[in-house]
Amino acid sequence: xxxxxxxxxxEVTEMGQEVTLRCKxxxxxxxxxxxxxxxxxxxxxxxxxxxxxxxxxxxxxEDRFSAKMPNASFSxxxxxxSEPRDSAVYFCASSLAASWAGELFFGEGSRLTVL
Amino acid sequence: xxxxxxxxxxxSVQEGDSAVIKCTYSDSAxxxxxxxxxxxxxxxxxxxxxxxxxxxxxxxxIAVTLNKTAKHFSLHIxxTQPEDSAVYFCAANQFKTxxxxxxxxxxxxxxxxx
Numbered sequence: 001x002x003x004x005x006x007x008x009x010x011e012v013t014e015m016g017q018e019v020t021l022r023c024k025x026x027x028x029x030x031x032x033x034x035x036x037x038x039x040x041x042x043x044x045x046x047x048x049x050x051x052x053x054x055x056x057x058x059x060x061x062e063d064r065f066s067a068k069m070p071n072a073s074f075s076x077x078x079x080x081x082s083e084p085r086d087s088a089v090y091f092c093a094s095s096l097a098a099s100w101a102g103e104l105f106f107g108e109g110s111r112l113t114v115l
Numbered sequence: 116x117x118x119x120x121x122x123x124x125x126x127s128v129q130e131g132d133s134a135v136i137k138c139t140y141s142d143s144a145x146x147x148x149x150x151x152x153x154x155x156x157x158x159x160x161x162x163x164x165x166x167x168x169x170x171x172x173x174x175x176x177i178a179v180t181l182n183k184t185a186k187h188f189s190l191h192i193x194x195t196q197p198e199d200s201a202v203y204f205c206a207a208n209q210f211k212t213x214x215x216x217x218x219x220x221x222x223x224x225x226x227x228x229x
Contacts, residue, residue: 033216043159043204043219056216058116091158101147101166101208101215106158 004107006092012113018080021110023092024073033104034067034077035091043091049075082114117142117209121220129228134192136223138205141186147208147215148181148188153222154201162203163190195227 005024013019025032033048047057049069057067064083069075079086089111093104118141128134140148149164165172165179165188172179176195181188192199202224206217 031215035219042221045216045218048216095215101217103149103161103164104159104217106160108158 004092004094004105006090006107006110008110009108010111010113012115013082014115015083016081017114018078019082019086019112019114021077021090021092021112023075023077023107025075025092025094026105027073029094029096029105031095031097032069032075033093033095034075035093035106037089037091037109038087046077079112082112084114087112087114117145117207117218119205119207119218119220121205121223123223124221125224125226127226127228128195130195130197132195134190134195134199134225134227136190136203136205136225137187138189138207138220139185139187140207140218142207142209143183143186145207145209148179149206149217150179150190151204151206151219152201153204159204192225195225197227197229200225200227 007022031050034046036044046059047067048055052069067077089109091106091109093106095102095104121138146167150162151159152162153159163174163177163179165181176193178191202222204222205220208215208217
């Protein structure tokens with residue numbers, strides 16, 4: 001398996017533009033997580049899904065952020081409209097089983113810069 | 116929710132010395148405590164984990180200890196090497212119906228001086 005695949009790896013956009021980040025989890029994994037990493041706040045959990053269903057989105061900063069998982073092999077994180085304070089590295093991660101805590105496999109991350 | 120605190124934020128050691136990183140957690144229901152290593156510009160990767168039914172686990176130069184009563188756990192790296200230089204994150208799970216999610220500490224930047 002190629003691991004968790006994220007795209008784009010880098011995104012530079014202007015304030016007010018829509019940003020869509022994409023993630024393909026490892027095949028067979030039931031849980032998918034979106035994290036945001038900044039120097040100031042470290043790794044923050046934004047939202048996670050189990051079997052494509054959002055379980056907890058309490059970490060989503062505000063209504064400008066939304067996430068979907070239409071099927072087991074694809075998820076998106078959308079920011080609309082984007083703001084400079086959204087600049088960060090966004091990681092997607094997946095894990096095998098929802099009922100048994102185990103390793104999270106992270107993607108390479110999407111580095112977002114909002115000017 | 117779970118709150119994980121990690122200390123120190125930076126740590127410098129001489130090559131060959133030991134390094135210790137400490138974390139505390141708040142949720143007594145947490146039962147899974149992994150440690151991740153993140154090299155510069157790379158993804159976090161699991162290096163060792165421990166579950167609440169054991170007090171210590173070793174893997175070559177790396178060990179983790181867990182004190183459930185005090186709600187703290189530590190990472191120990193012996194005989195440090197320059198390639199151990201990275202940011203290390205501790206984490207604790209919070210089980211909710213449907214999934215296990217991880218809460219991470221703020222990270223420790225370890226520098227091993229040759």
